[in-house]
Amino acid sequence: QTIYLKDYTPPSHLVDSVELVFKLHPTQTRVISKIAFRPNPDAADPTFYLHGEQLKLIRASIDGQDANAKVTDLGLTAQAPDAPFLWEAEVEISPATNTALEGLYMSNGMYCTQCEAEGFRKITYYPDRPDVMAVFTVKIEGEEPVKLSNGNDLGDGTWHDPHPKPAYLFALVAGDLVNLHDTFTTRSGRKVDLNIYVRDGDLHKTPFGMDALKRSMTWDEEVYGREYDLDLFNIVAVDDFNMGAMENKGLNIFNSAAVLASPDTATDGNFHRIETIIAHEYFHNWTGNRITCRDWFQLCLKEGLTVFRDQQFSGDTRGHAVERISDVLQLRARQFREDNGPLAHPVRPESFVEINNFYTATVYEKGAEVIGMLKTLIGDADYYEGCDLYFTRHDGQACTIEDWLKCFEDVTGRDLAQFKLWYSQAGTPRVKVDESFHDGTYTLTFIQSTPPTPGQDTKDPKVIPIAVGLLNEAGEEIHATKVCEVTDEVHKFRFTGLEAKPVPSINRNFSAPIILERDQSNAERAFLLAHDTDPFNKWEAGRALARDVMVRMVTEDATPDQAYLDALVAVARDDTLEPGFKAMCFSGPSNDDIQQALVDGGVTPDPTRIFLTGQTLNLAISQTMQDLLPRIYAEMQVDGPYSPRSEDADRRFWGNAALAMLSRLDGGAQAAAQYASADNMTQQLAALGCLLRAEVGEAQNAAFYAQWKDDRLVIDKWFSMQVSHAKLAAAPAKAAELTAHPDFTMANPNRFRAVFGALAGNSAGFHEPGGSGYALLADWLIKLDAKNPQIAARMSTAFETWPRYDADRQGMMREALTRIQAAPGLSPDLSEMVNRILAA
Ligand code: ARG
Ligand code: ZN
Numbered sequence: 001q002t003i004y005l006k007d008y009t010p011p012s013h014l015v016d017s018v019e020l021v022f023k024l025h026p027t028q029t030r031v032i033s034k035i036a037f038r039p040n041p042d043a044a045d046p047t048f049y050l051h052g053e054q055l056k057l058i059r060a061s062i063d064g065q066d067a068n069a070k071v072t073d074l075g076l077t078a079q080a081p082d083a084p085f086l087w088e089a090e091v092e093i094s095p096a097t098n099t100a101l102e103g104l105y106m107s108n109g110m111y112c113t114q115c116e117a118e119g120f121r122k123i124t125y126y127p128d129r130p131d132v133m134a135v136f137t138v139k140i141e142g143e144e145p146v147k148l149s150n151g152n153d154l155g156d157g158t159w160h161d162p163h164p165k166p167a168y169l170f171a172l173v174a175g176d177l178v179n180l181h182d183t184f185t186t187r188s189g190r191k192v193d194l195n196i197y198v199r200d201g202d203l204h205k206t207p208f209g210m211d212a213l214k215r216s217m218t219w220d221e222e223v224y225g226r227e228y229d230l231d232l233f234n235i236v237a238v239d240d241f242n243m244g245a246m247e248n249k250g251l252n253i254f255n256s257a258a259v260l261a262s263p264d265t266a267t268d269g270n271f272h273r274i275e276t277i278i279a280h281e282y283f284h285n286w287t288g289n290r291i292t293c294r295d296w297f298q299l300c301l302k303e304g305l306t307v308f309r310d311q312q313f314s315g316d317t318r319g320h321a322v323e324r325i326s327d328v329l330q331l332r333a334r335q336f337r338e339d340n341g342p343l344a345h346p347v348r349p350e351s352f353v354e355i356n357n358f359y360t361a362t363v364y365e366k367g368a369e370v371i372g373m374l375k376t377l378i379g380d381a382d383y384y385e386g387c388d389l390y391f392t393r394h395d396g397q398a399c400t401i402e403d404w405l406k407c408f409e410d411v412t413g414r415d416l417a418q419f420k421l422w423y424s425q426a427g428t429p430r431v432k433v434d435e436s437f438h439d440g441t442y443t444l445t446f447i448q449s450t451p452p453t454p455g456q457d458t459k460d461p462k463v464i465p466i467a468v469g470l471l472n473e474a475g476e477e478i479h480a481t482k483v484c485e486v487t488d489e490v491h492k493f494r495f496t497g498l499e500a501k502p503v504p505s506i507n508r509n510f511s512a513p514i515i516l517e518r519d520q521s522n523a524e525r526a527f528l529l530a531h532d533t534d535p536f537n538k539w540e541a542g543r544a545l546a547r548d549v550m551v552r553m554v555t556e557d558a559t560p561d562q563a564y565l566d567a568l569v570a571v572a573r574d575d576t577l578e579p580g581f582k583a584m585c586f587s588g589p590s591n592d593d594i595q596q597a598l599v600d601g602g603v604t605p606d607p608t609r610i611f612l613t614g615q616t617l618n619l620a621i622s623q624t625m626q627d628l629l630p631r632i633y634a635e636m637q638v639d640g641p642y643s644p645r646s647e648d649a650d651r652r653f654w655g656n657a658a659l660a661m662l663s664r665l666d667g668g669a670q671a672a673a674q675y676a677s678a679d680n681m682t683q684q685l686a687a688l689g690c691l692l693r694a695e696v697g698e699a700q701n702a703a704f705y706a707q708w709k710d711d712r713l714v715i716d717k718w719f720s721m722q723v724s725h726a727k728l729a730a731a732p733a734k735a736a737e738l739t740a741h742p743d744f745t746m747a748n749p750n751r752f753r754a755v756f757g758a759l760a761g762n763s764a765g766f767h768e769p770g771g772s773g774y775a776l777l778a779d780w781l782i783k784l785d786a787k788n789p790q791i792a793a794r795m796s797t798a799f800e801t802w803p804r805y806d807a808d809r810q811g812m813m814r815e816a817l818t819r820i821q822a823a824p825g826l827s828p829d830l831s832e833m834v835n836r837i838l839a840a
Helices: 207-224 268-283 296-318 320-339 361-378 380-394 401-412 522-531 535-556 562-573 579-586 591-600 607-625 629-635 646-663 669-677 681-693 698-708 712-724 730-739 749-761 772-785 789-799 807-821 828-838
Strands: 013-023 029-039 048-051 056-062 075-078 085-093 103-107 110-114 134-141 146-149 152-155 158-165 172-175 177-185 191-199 232-238 251-255 430-438 441-449 464-471 477-486 490-495 503-506 515-517
Touching (some): 110 251, 134 146, 146 158, 207 380, 251 268, 268 681, 296 320, 361 464, 380 401, 464 522, 522 562, 535 562, 535 579, 535 591, 607 646, 669 681, 712 730, 749 772, 772 789, 807 828
Parallel strands (some): 013 134, 232 251
Antiparallel strands (some): 146 172, 152 158, 177 191
16 A cells, blocks of 8 residues: 655644553564643644554553443554543553564563564554654563663663654663663763663673764754753664664664674774764764654655764764765665666655655665755754754654745745755756866756656756865866855756866766766876875776776776876875875776666676676786885785774775785685784684685685674674675576575574675676575565565665666566565565566
């Protein structure tokens, strides 16, 4: 059943208070609820309706009288008085058999919950919609030594959360847990107890998360003026979890992979991701919890804004240039791919079948880009003033994108109607750039268009902030960055008083999430790579150069371009550049990047050919760099005990890029040495990757398993590495082989993703021309769907690119999708995805 934004109506009833008693039992948990309702004066339809799924109703009453409820698979209705009343009910649920990991479930013997978006209705009957907010009191009865819920601890398993909240922010945890404790004092003097709860044996993996939490709390006070509002903030690590983490009020629940880290088990990349997610969930306390969403169409109101905030935090923490580059890499890899395929949808979607299918790169990452553009357009001062207004005006409310934008209209006096198109129009805008130079005046002409997307054939011009700087022939900046506000389909900007035609640096810092179409020579790209003062565009120039070189090699059988190789050597030799930046310049475009570039140029991509071409180019780069590599490698070794701080991490990043190049020349000798001496996971795993790529890592691969077999998170890496580094048809074969390994289980989303996420990410392997990748993934999605529809639906996006390919691959991909579609008992989650993917 499809739900539409335009059909929104206010709830029939509001809730004043909720009292819940949980009598925990693995298969027969009883949930007793007392809910004080009152009719909503703004209701469109007064019928009393409660959501409820997979609940066994024991009893229900209204003001003490049998409620005579009419129950369906999705909820119940009852005759309710036209005045405030007390609803009392008792239901039975079975957490131990809840394999969908939504609602109350069990993970490794511990009870936990995931309610966003619509999981609370699997716990008890309730108006499970974010615009119904209430104060919750919860009593947990059970043998478990640790029993947690939202808000303040009243002792004896009883919890009270004074902040009215929607049901999706409810959380409960019970189990045999240990905790790291710390405190934080807010700037107005509130002393907050902080805890990270884990299972026995994981305590040594919690200090980094705690440190990241305290830094996040300080940052939100300093940058957004937001303080924490309870005396307690708890985090719990859970092994079986569908997403990264969840911002439940005062009780954040994390996938253990998104919080647990120690130097010997977690990589620099893991530490970075953990810091980002801790910050993200903490920041939700204001952007999400204090101010929530009116309905799920407004999801980007909290997610886009919170991703933007966590990106700001990471930039402040780790350096803005490298952070921006990695954010844009992500955006292009996931969001551009989505926005240019059958699953394209607006940042604020207008309809859905299953809301869980809309926790997407578009809502999150493009949603964050939209906030960034707003900030660029109105400037920092007005941006923060608008945020302050939003926090005061809407505290305690469930809001819409209109409410958010109105705050900035009120602060700036600007009309944001055209800007709002970023929320309603799907698709990545293309901006074509023409330039001319006459009598000292340089004119840039921007021509914007957005291709059709499902359900949206035509698009209106958007307001696009394009930051531009100009350089002269000598490589000096002659015009500092200026933001061109493109509002028309064709829009010209003039720069006067110039002596000669400048070299433009366009869309600096990636000021807008667009695809620039510009005839640019490789000489100019190399020039910008050498001279641009904007670090993002400096990197971007190198990236464009690499893309062009690869595309020519793929389409014209060209040999590796010498000018490109020389430019890379110049980057490597440049002492003014940071190691992290150099490493970014050397991580060439992915197979998928090249595919997107080919599709944009009207060429059908062949993932196999792209892979083989990449090997050739990488070998040429390694050979060109040969003389420099030993010194870079030696210089980038970090002495002393491991620290995840970015100065060290960036050196390892560049050092391991050098190791990867060396490994293409020395048969893996240096990598084997690094593997043998590594004292942290970053160095160990990087070395293992080089060895697997060189197909000489069998011994180390076995040793790695033996060393880490008792650490689930490390074994996830072991599974995924083998699939990521397997070549062509060997990748699906390796994935199939690993599903027979005793440690493989589809009950754990991390483990399933370790194998099949790695397969989907290995383009040449997944798309091997025999179709074995498609068939294998389809088989397993069908199997998984019966247990965990959310993850099955999410992983089906591996097929979203089918329209790109040749007829053979298209045929096999469609066949796999059709086979999934026809599977008996398919979930609404997976069926919505497959239908949308096939509709292209
Ligand atoms: N609100 C969470 C976050 O981004 C994501 C939870 C989504 N869960 C889901 N099943 N859709 O921080
Ligand atoms: Zn979020």
